[in-house]
Amino acid sequence: MLRPRNLVRPMRDPSDGLRVSRAAAALVGLLVLLSALDAATTHIGLSLGASEANPLMSGLISSVGATPAFVAKLAVVLVAAMGICLLGRPRILVWMSLAMAAIVSSNLAVILCS
Numbered sequence: 618m619l620r621p622r623n624l625v626r627p628m629r630d631p632s633d634g635l636r637v638s639r640a641a642a643a644l645v646g647l648l649v650l651l652s653a654l655d656a657a658t659t660h661i662g663l664s665l666g667a668s669e670a671n672p673l674m675s676g677l678i679s680s681v682g683a684t685p686a687f688v689a690k691l692a693v694v695l696v697a698a699m700g701i702c703l704l705g706r707p708r709i710l711v712w713m714s715l716a717m718a719a720i721v722s723s724n725l726a727v728i729l730c731s
Contacts, residue, residue, distance in 0.1 A: 651717035658724035
């Protein structure tokens with residue numbers, strides 16, 4: 618019988634605090650930086666006449682505007698990255714960072730070809 622992986626960890630002594638490795642903290646920072654670059658390059662692309670390819674962000678941008686949408690996206694990315702880090706899965710952040718780097722590269726290609 619297959620058993621689901623146990624994602625719940627035993628509680629530590631509260632005085633220990635949360636321990637996150639420097640590498641994991643650096644990955645969170647890198648992901649947030651790449652998300653900011655995505656927001657900046659998307660904003661530039663939109664001002665040049667490009668359209669947002671992500672339907673969720675496209676709807677959010679059209680309903681609340683670009684700046685609030687980008688702030689909301691950065692907040693979601695930061696909270697998700699910190700949660701993944703605290704779950705002890707920093708390797709997922711590597712894949713997320715690679716995906717975000719590909720998105721930023723695509724945005725740059727659209728900008729340069731405009």
